[in-house]
Amino acid sequence: MFEWLILGVIAIAVLFVIVVYNGLIRIRNEVDNSFAQIDVQLKRRNDLIPNLVETVRGYAKHEREVFDSVTRARSALLSAKTVGEKARASNMLTETLKSLFAVSENYPQLKANENFMQLQEELSGTENKIAYSRQHYNDVVMEFNIRIQTFPNNLFAGTFGFTKRELFAAPEEERKVPQVKF
Amino acid sequence: METLFEQVRSNKLRSYLMFLFFIILLGILGAVLGLVWGDVNIGLFVAVFISILYSFFAYYSGDQLILKMTGAREATKKEFPFLINTVEGLAIAAGLPAPKAYVIDDSAMNAFATGRDPQHASITVTTGLLKVMKREELEGVIAHEMSHVQNYDIRFMMLTAIMVGLTTLISDFILRSIWYGGKRGSSRRGVHPAIILIGVFFAILTPLIGQLIQFAISRQREYLADANAAVLTRYPPGLASALEKIKKDPDPLVDNANKATAHLFISTPFRDRTDFVTNLFSTHPPIDERIKRLKAM
Numbered sequence: 138m139f140e141w142l143i144l145g146v147i148a149i150a151v152l153f154v155i156v157v158y159n160g161l162i163r164i165r166n167e168v169d170n171s172f173a174q175i176d177v178q179l180k181r182r183n184d185l186i187p188n189l190v191e192t193v194r195g196y197a198k199h200e201r202e203v204f205d206s207v208t209r210a211r212s213a214l215l216s217a218k219t220v221g222e223k224a225r226a227s228n229m230l231t232e233t234l235k236s237l238f239a240v241s242e243n244y245p246q247l248k249a250n251e252n253f254m255q256l257q258e259e260l261s262g263t264e265n266k267i268a269y270s271r272q273h274y275n276d277v278v279m280e281f282n283i284r285i286q287t288f289p290n291n292l293f294a295g296t297f298g299f300t301k302r303e304l305f306a307a308p309e310e311e312r313k314v315p316q317v318k319f
Numbered sequence: 320m321e322t323l324f325e326q327v328r329s330n331k332l333r334s335y336l337m338f339l340f341f342i343i344l345l346g347i348l349g350a351v352l353g354l355v356w357g358d359v360n361i362g363l364f365v366a367v368f369i370s371i372l373y374s375f376f377a378y379y380s381g382d383q384l385i386l387k388m389t390g391a392r393e394a395t396k397k398e399f400p401f402l403i404n405t406v407e408g409l410a411i412a413a414g415l416p417a418p419k420a421y422v423i424d425d426s427a428m429n430a431f432a433t434g435r436d437p438q439h440a441s442i443t444v445t446t447g448l449l450k451v452m453k454r455e456e457l458e459g460v461i462a463h464e465m466s467h468v469q470n471y472d473i474r475f476m477m478l479t480a481i482m483v484g485l486t487t488l489i490s491d492f493i494l495r496s497i498w499y500g501g502k503r504g505s506s507r508r509g510v511h512p513a514i515i516l517i518g519v520f521f522a523i524l525t526p527l528i529g530q531l532i533q534f535a536i537s538r539q540r541e542y543l544a545d546a547n548a549a550v551l552t553r554y555p556p557g558l559a560s561a562l563e564k565i566k567k568d569p570d571p572l573v574d575n576a577n578k579a580t581a582h583l584f585i586s587t588p589f590r591d592r593t594d595f596v597t598n599l600f601s602t603h604p605p606i607d608e609r610i611k612r613l614k615a616m
Binding site for chain 1: 400401404405407408409411412413414454458553
């Protein structure tokens with residue numbers, strides 16, 4: 138009788154661990170998947186940039202400084218490996234692209250160029266997708282981190298190799314307090 | 320507020336209940352019709368058979384029918400890059416596959432989402448809306464529609480549209496068939512007046528029930544989708560300002576909208592949205608109240 142009781146308790150404990158383990162695997166895959174989504178958008182933006190720089194250069198030859206900083210930020214992103222590096226490089230690229238578009242404001246002919254307008258829409262669309270994929274990724278990561286740090290999951294999360302994931306940091310300006318109108 | 324998981328579950332449950340309700344209702348109608356025409360069982364059997372068949376049709380092709388009825392056409396990336404980018408972006412935010420984007424060539428500002436699940440969903444906007452909205456406003460509108468997609472509102476709303484549409488047709492048909500059938504019958508064998516009464520009762524009741532369902536589901540649903548949209552964009556003023564613009568739309572009438580599809584839209588697609596009676600029986604919550612709630616977030 139007593140042996141059965143012990144066996145029962147063990148069986149329940151094993152079942153519990155299995156359920157928790159599967160849950161953690163599921164959400165870790167979600168984390169990986171949502172990071173891949175950011176990567177897709179980062180790559181998309183990187184692919185658009187050479188074309189954009191060429192188009193702008195056609196109208197604004199002597200804005201060399203801006204072109205250089207865009208190109209540098211782009212290659213920095215290409216060589217970034219970790220989440221933190223990618224986030225920093227991506228945010229820098231966002232900033233330099235902003236100054237590129239700010240510069241192009243001074244060239245009415247460029248602004249009227251159809252190719253340029255298309256690229257501008259594509260780039261701001263992609264910037265938005267980066268922001269949204271970052272938002273989704275950070276939500277999932279936060280859930281994952283909470284999951285592996287709370288009791289009782291924290292008892293065996295480490296044993297199974299689940300470690301805390303890094304958030305994809307937002308650009309500086311977005312961290313400022315948003316304007317609230319009353 | 321219900322969690323997303325609870326919303327999905329309740330929408331799935333409601334969809335099943337809708338099927339059941341629809342099949343039972345049509346079954347009773349069929350039985351009454353059978354009584355009038357002589358055989359209850361055949362009437363019942365035929366009605367149940369047809370309603371099950373129709374339920375399958377509604378589930379798998381309802382969205383296509385709705386898109387046809389509203390005159391929507393698929394939006395290409397070439398023609399509407401702004402729309403496609405926004406839809407794709409918010410699908411990413413919601414962690415969903417990107418729904419197909421459609422447009423209706425209409426100057427009224429409106430939008431709706433339909434489909435049976437997030438994997439088979441579409442979002443439609445009018446060209447009038449696209450013309451007027453700025454990026455963050457369109458994002459608000461699309462986020463609102465994306466919320467309907469995400470929590471399976473689209474499934475239940477699509478079934479409601481397709482089934483209420485048919486019950487209205489059928490009750491029309493019954494009223495007529497009793498009218499003419501009764502005339503013919505009275506000269507030969509005489510139909511029992513009670514049967515006619517039941518028939519008329521059902522014929523009037525059915526579309527009424529359908530309407531009631533639509534009212535009941537829509538209002539709360541719109542508030543919830545507004546709130547979820549704010550979660551997706553993290554920027555409630557975008558949708559609030561979009562709703563302001565929709566409110567001031569001088570010609571809100573979407574030409575191809577009808578009673579069966581009205582509840583799908585983000586804002587009521589008919590005229591006269593301000594008077595008291597319309598509000599009381601409207602499928603949509605008052606737009607001012609929605610704006611107020613968004614601004615309070």
